[in-house]
Amino acid sequence: NAGVTQTPKFQVLKTGQSMTLQCAQDMNHEYMSWYRQDPGMGLRLIHYSVGAGITDQGEVPNGYNVSRSTTEDFPLRLLSAAPSQTSVYFCASSYSNRGGSSYNSPLHFGNGTRLTVT
């Protein structure tokens, strides 16, 4: 298994450009999520999905869109890039909540995408 695969690894955008960060997993995980990591801020949740066709907002969703048309893929779209979106982006997946309504499974992370917006 490849696990969680993110592409690209690096990207430079100009302000106002749009792009899609790709995330795919081959572990048949129902749960997928996107985090951004900035110095001193930890990992902040952008959007997440508990299964195909279902998405929800996290802590910092503004400026980002997601969709979940298949179990395997969870792309993150930047609609109009801004310098404040310069960050390292991590996609992560896990089995869905098992036996409860609260989250309860380990996350598996991709290797990250380093995005710079100038």
Place this chain on the structure above:
Amino acid sequence: GENVEQHPSTLSVQEGDSAVIKCTYSDSASNYFPWYKQELGKRPQLIIDIRSNVGEKKDQRIAVTLNKTAKHFSLHITETQPEDSAVYFCAPPRGTALIFGKGTTLSVSS
């Protein structure tokens, strides 16, 4: 993340000492409490987790303790080694998502 507090933010120890990191959360419905380790330039990886039906779990030099009444859980690393140097994150759930703390940078000097 919101309503997740992690302390201390930095921790420096000598090799062989113990290190303790504490995480306080707010969602009383949480029943899963993981700790992640992130080495420089790498992705976060789970190192230990605990469920709310037990108060402590140990894996070699690493342990996690849980106090559900006070809503906090702690990571304990004994006999620290230079390779333990990394950023450690707690990630208690909030509903159906995991919310990460801001991290603790652990430095182990030999």
